[in-house]
Structures are given as C-alpha cells and as structure tokens.
Amino acid sequence: MSEEHEGRLERLSGMLKRRGFLLPAFEIHGGAKGLYDFGPVGGRMRSRINQVWLDHWLKLGNIVEISSPTVTPYSVLEASGHVGEFSDFMTLCRSCEEASRADTLLEPHHPNPDALKRSELQDLLDEVNPACPACQAKDWSEVSAQNLMFNTTIGAGDSGRPGFLRPETAQGMFTSFNALYRHFRERLPFGAVQVGKGYRNEIAPRQGMIRLREFNMAELEYFINPHTPAEADLTPWDDHPLTLIPDGTSEVLLTLSDATHQGIIRHPTIAQFIGITYDFLAHVGIDTARLRFRQHESDEMAHYALDCWDAEIEGSYGWIECVGIAHRGCYDLESHEKATGKTLRARREFDEPRTTTIDAWTINGATAGPAFKAQAGMVKQAVEALPKETPFPCTVSLSDGTSVEVGEEHVKPNQKTIKETGEWYIPHVIEPAFGIDRIIWHVLDHSYQEVTKNDEMYVRMELSDTVAPVDYAVFPLFEKDGMDQKAWKLHQQLCQTLGVVSMYDGSGSIGRRYARADEIGVPKCITIDHQSLEDGTVTIRDRDTTEQVRISMESLLQSA
RNA sequence: GCGAGCGUAGUGUAGUGGUUAUCACCGGGCGUUGCCAACGCCUGAACCCGGGUUCGAGUCCCGGCGCUCGCACCA
Numbered sequence: 001m002s003e004e005h006e007g008r009l010e011r012l013s014g015m016l017k018r019r020g021f022l023l024p025a026f027e028i029h030g031g032a033k034g035l036y037d038f039g040p041v042g043g044r045m046r047s048r049i050n051q052v053w054l055d056h057w058l059k060l061g062n063i064v065e066i067s068s069p070t071v072t073p074y075s076v077l078e079a080s081g082h083v084g085e086f087s088d089f090m091t092l093c094r095s096c097e098e099a100s101r102a103d104t105l106l107e108p109h110h111p112n113p114d115a116l117k118r119s120e121l122q123d124l125l126d127e128v129n130p131a132c133p134a135c136q137a138k139d140w141s142e143v144s145a146q147n148l149m150f151n152t153t154i155g156a157g158d159s160g161r162p163g164f165l166r167p168e169t170a171q172g173m174f175t176s177f178n179a180l181y182r183h184f185r186e187r188l189p190f191g192a193v194q195v196g197k198g199y200r201n202e203i204a205p206r207q208g209m210i211r212l213r214e215f216n217m218a219e220l221e222y223f224i225n226p227h228t229p230a231e232a233d234l235t236p237w238d239d240h241p242l243t244l245i246p247d248g249t250s251e252v253l254l255t256l257s258d259a260t261h262q263g264i265i266r267h268p269t270i271a272q273f274i275g276i277t278y279d280f281l282a283h284v285g286i287d288t289a290r291l292r293f294r295q296h297e298s299d300e301m302a303h304y305a306l307d308c309w310d311a312e313i314e315g316s317y318g319w320i321e322c323v324g325i326a327h328r329g330c331y332d333l334e335s336h337e338k339a340t341g342k343t344l345r346a347r348r349e350f351d352e353p354r355t356t357t358i359d360a361w362t363i364n365g366a367t368a369g370p371a372f373k374a375q376a377g378m379v380k381q382a383v384e385a386l387p388k389e390t391p392f393p394c395t396v397s398l399s400d401g402t403s404v405e406v407g408e409e410h411v412k413p414n415q416k417t418i419k420e421t422g423e424w425y426i427p428h429v430i431e432p433a434f435g436i437d438r439i440i441w442h443v444l445d446h447s448y449q450e451v452t453k454n455d456e457m458y459v460r461m462e463l464s465d466t467v468a469p470v471d472y473a474v475f476p477l478f479e480k481d482g483m484d485q486k487a488w489k490l491h492q493q494l495c496q497t498l499g500v501v502s503m504y505d506g507s508g509s510i511g512r513r514y515a516r517a518d519e520i521g522v523p524k525c526i527t528i529d530h531q532s533l534e535d536g537t538v539t540i541r542d543r544d545t546t547e548q549v550r551i552s553m554e555s556l557l558q559s560a
Numbered sequence: 561g562c563g564a565g566c567g568u569a570g571u572g573u574a575g576u577g578g579u580u581a582u583c584a585c586c587g588g589g590c591g592u593u594g595c596c597a598a599c600g601c602c603u604g605a606a607c608c609c610g611g612g613u614u615c616g617a618g619u620c621c622c623g624g625c626g627c628u629c630g631c632a633c634c635a
Contacts, residue, residue: 030625511596
C-alpha cells in the first residue's frame with residue numbers, strides 16, 4: 001500500500017468519524033475493540049442498504065423474510081457444528097508462555113488433528129510432546145478450548161441453560177424449515193432471508209469495519225430439490241462477463257452462462273446468485289471494476305460443501321471477502337434432524353409409483369408373542385428375512401446372537417404389495433451470505449472522492465441515490481427576509497414525504513453548506529433565494545455536476 | 561495471544577520535567593454578503609484511564625484500555 005493510499009485511508013476514516021458515518025462505539029468509556037456505531041449519517045445508510053438487499057432477493061418471488069433471536073440455545077449450535085467448528089484448542093508453553101493451537105502443533109503427527117476432540121488432542125499432545133515453535137521447550141499446559149462464540153446463560157440461577165449469541169443468522173432459517181415449507185404450500189424451490197446481527201468473539205479484531213465482534217449480516221437460505229434438473233435463467237447477465245477466479249487458477253473474464261456450461265460454476269443456481277449479487281453490489285455503489293468472484297479450492301471448502309464462491313471487493317485493505325455463496329448440500333437440515341429426531345424434509349412424487357412385492361413369511365403375533373416374549377421383535381425381523389421356501393420348524397439366529405426354534409404355528413405367509421408414490425427427501429441448500437458492514441465500508445471507500453477545487457482538496461461522497469443517507473439538503477440563501485421560514489417549511493414538507501430524508505442547514509456561507517452536503521453525499525441541494533419569495537421557485541443543485549436548475553416547489557414536492 | 565510503535569479540542573497536529581498547553585481547519589453567535597469551504601468581531605472545545613517518581617508530569621516509570629503494524633488466528 002502506497003503512502004498516498006495510507007493517507008487517503010486516514011483522511012477517509014477521519015471524515016467518517018467527524019461527519020457521523022462510523023464511530024468507535026462506547027468511546028467515552030475507553031472504547032471497545034471490534035464494536036462500531038453507525039452515527040447520525042451512517043445509521044440511515046445502513047438501513048437503506050439493508051432495504052436494497054431485501055428488495056433484490058424478494059424479486060425472485062419465492063422468498064420470505066423472517067427474523068429469529070440472536071440468543072440461541074447451546075444445542076442448536078452444537079447441532080450445526082459451531083460448538084466444534086468455532087473452537088480453537090489452545091495450549092500454553094510453560095517455558096515461554098507462547099500460546100499455540102494444539103492441532104497445529106500436532107499436524108505432523110496426525111492426518112487431520114483439526115477433527116479431534118479435546119481429550120484426543122490432549123492424549124496425542126502428551127504422547128508426542130512436540131517442541132515449542134518459539135523456544136523449543138517441551139512443557140505444555142492443559143489443552144483448553146477457546147470458543148469464538150459469545151457465551152451466555154438463558155434464564156437465571158439453577159434454571160438457566162447455556163447458550164450463545166448467534167455467529168450467523170442461518171440457523172434460524174434451518175430450524176424454521178417446517179414453517180417455511182408449509183407457508184410455500186410444500187413446493188420447492190423457496191428461500192428465506194434474514195437481515196440482522198451476528199456475533200463472533202474474535203481473538204484479534206482488526207482493520208476497522210472488516211473484522212468486527214458484532215456485525216450486520218444478511219443471509220438467504222434457498223432450498224432446492226436435488227432430484228429435479230437444476231436450471232436458472234442466466235441470460236440477464238449475458239452482456240457483461242464477470243471476473244472469475246476458478247478453483248486454483250487465475251482470473252478469467254466469462255459470462256455466467258459460459259462459466260456454467262464449461263462446468264466451472266457447478267450449479268446454475270449458484271451462477272444466478274452470483275449474478276444477483278453482482279447486480280446488488282453495483283446498485284449500492286460498488287465499483288464493479290474492483291469486484292471479483294473467487295471459487296474456494298476444494299481443501300478450503302467445508303467438507304459438506306459442493307461449491308463455494310466468494311465475492312471479493314478491492315479497497316483500502318486489499319481484496320476482502322464480502323459475500324460467500326455456498327452450495328451446502330443437505331448438511332444443515334440433516335444435522336438438525338439427527339440432533340432433534342424431528343423431520344426436516346420435503347415430499348417428492350415419483351414419475352411412476354414404485355411397487356414392491358413381498359411374498360414370504362412373517363410371524364403370527366397371537367402365537368409368537370407369548371412364545372418368544374421380549375425376543376418376538378427380533379424373531380419377526382429374522383423370519384421376514386427368510387426365503388419363501390423355508391421349511392418350518394426351523395432354527396433362526398437372532399440379532400442378539402442367540403438362536404430360537406420357530407415352529408409352523410408361529411408363522412404365517414406374508415404376501416403384500418407396497419406401492420410408493422413418492423418419498424421424503426432432505427432438500428439441498430444454496431446460501432448467499434453477505435457481510436453488510438464490509439459492503440458498507442467498500443461503498444464508502446469507492447464513493448469517497450478527493451478532487452481539487454480552487455487549488456484545495458475538496459471531498460465529495462459520490463453515493464448512489466438509493467443509499468445516500470440524506471436525499472435533499474435545504475438551504476435559505478440567507479436566514480432573513482422570510483427565506484429561513486420558507487426553507488424550513490419546505491424541509492418539513494419533504495420530510496413528510498414517505499421515504500424521503502431532508503436536512504436543513506442555515507449556518508455559514510452558501511458555499512460552505514454545499515461543501516458540507518457534498519461531504520456526506522447529499523445528491524441534491526435546494527436553495528431558497530429572493531426569487532423563491534416572489535414566485536415559489538427554488539434552485540436545485542446536482543452534487544456531481546454542481547449544475548443548478550430552477551423549478552417550482554410544487555413540482556419538486558410532487559416528484560420527491 | 562506475543563512483539564514493536566502510538567494515544568493532546570469534533571478533525572489533523574505542536575509541545576527541553578517549570579507561565580494561562582500551540583496552530584489550522586471545525587462548531588456556535590452577531591454583522592456583512594444575490595449561489596459553491598469569502599470576510600470581520602465574539603465565542604466553544606483536548607493532554608485515554610489509574611498508580612508511581614518529583615517541589616512540580618502532556619512530557620519520566622509501572623499497570624490497564626484503545627489504535628496501527630508484524631507474527632499467530634479468523635473469514
């Protein structure tokens with residue numbers, strides 16, 4: 001990073017703090033690492049970006065929005081794998097006090113130490129006793145788990161049970177699957193989105209908004225039927241190829257259709273979601289020349305993932321992953337099924353009903369029950385496995401290892417035809433997960449323009465109209481002769497218009513007020529001057545061109 | 561978590577252990593000004609927190625918190 005760029009980053013951060021976009025949280029108490037406030041300007045921008053994000057996905061027509069708690073019981077995150085996945089097992093060198101990850105130390109001695117439980121790691125560590133990478137000593141403390149989730153207790157005292165603040169919003173969509181399935185009249189594909197906070201107790205938060213302990217995220221869980229041919233309309237993106245970095249290779253410029261036909265993108269829905277992600281990022285003001293999609297290498301992906309692409313955006317901190325689009329297979333629903341014993345499945349009907357004909361033996365409950373008592377169930381299982389030709393009486397071996405003599409009176413012919421018209425299957429999931437804070441950061445970074453005006457540096461935030469925190473700034477040319485009252489009234493009328501945010505500024509010279517508005521990216525400045533008092537017209541000045549046009553207040557209010 | 565550097569008004573900064581802590585931009589008020597950070601006058605605002613050394617600490621020492629960078633970690 002050049003010095004010029006570092007200076008720019010410092011000036012940008014200073015401006016964001018000074019003007020109320022982003023501020024370190026709880027600063028008067030000394031601050032708190034990895035926690036930020038969206039200020040009086042940034043707060044509005046955040047909610048607009050959240051709304052634009054929702055709008056983009058709701059367009060699909062089969063998406064609903066839900067909201068689940070951030071406080072999450074232990075068992076939910078145990079089932080999802082987070083209790084295991086989000087823990088690092090640490091051990092301290094007793095000689096130099098350097099902390100090391102136990103699995104990293106043991107890598108040369110085990111094919112996959114990352115998968116070991118704490119006690120197994122402890123045993124292996126005791127057995128191998130590797131040298132400390134820092135001081136070469138061989139004296140390790142007990143292995144302890146450092147979990148990256150925030151612990152909490154749900155409920156007070158003895159009735160409390162352990163829980164966590166959620167590390168992602170996704171689990172709420174999975175645990176709500178059955179309600180979603182009913183809502184969509186049991187027809188796939190469908191999706192649920194959630195925009196909200198996630199929490200990770202990062203060991204070392206860094207780089208401002210890039211790694212936070214509490215962050216805004218927006219996720220879609222899109223449930224699909226893996227038995228139907230995957231298809232998606234990729235033609236909307238045929239006229240602009242995207243920068244892709246396929247698994248283990250270098251950048252290529254390809255349309256989503258081509259990348260899918262060539263098998264680079266392994267599922268058309270992934271390709272479609274990459275396209276929607278591209279549209280969303282462009283819409284909120286990301287410079288698409290500094291956007292690329294990188295495919296995870298197979299050893300980088302979670303074991304259950306079938307394909308995964310990250311949207312990476314280049315900014316002051318280099319290329320940063322801001323979106324992950326993953327084909328998660330049936331992993332999540334299956335995990336919650338196993339943990340709870342509940343069914344999280346969808347029904348599909350076969351093209352042709354499948355019939356199975358059985359023509360063999362089963363037990364006669366009236367006689368076999370009293371005869372075999374507790375073993376009757378096992379006898380039934382064993383008898384039903386026997387071929388039709390079996391003569392009775394006959395000795396059968398049971399699954400508990402014992403054998404019993406089954407007589408003719410204990411059995412009866414079992415003849416039936418089972419017709420199955422369909423089956424229950426676990427849907428597959430495609431998950432686009434957005435780090436909203438990282439995206440907001442890059443929107444700000446890409447919008448921030450330092451230009452020269454009258455030989456001085458002049459700052460302008462070229463935010464798109466859709467995400468600008470303020471739509472209109474209203475200025476009286478001077479705060480006298482009734483221009484101030486008229487300007488204030490227009491400001492109020494604008495604020496009363498649904499979805500419009502106006503800001504009144506009557507302090508300092510008119511040029512200073514334009515400069516202040518430009519710095520927070522207000523697209524249009526309206527000035528009430530002497531002529532306004534006479535004919536009800538105002539000037540509207542465009543942020544980027546500084547051109548002014550005069551229109552009537554009436555038509556302004558109608559078009560706002 | 562380890563190591564190094566840093567922490568002074570809203571922002572950016574100056575400050576040999578010794579006056580009322582510097583400067584600029586900034587914010588507010590009044591005046592002036594017929595549209596792009598104009599001008600004049602007035603005014604507001606800071607030594608991260610806690611100990612210690614000293615007659616005296618923004619300055620030196622220790623601890624904490626925070627920030628930046630590197631290692632480690634994470635996505």
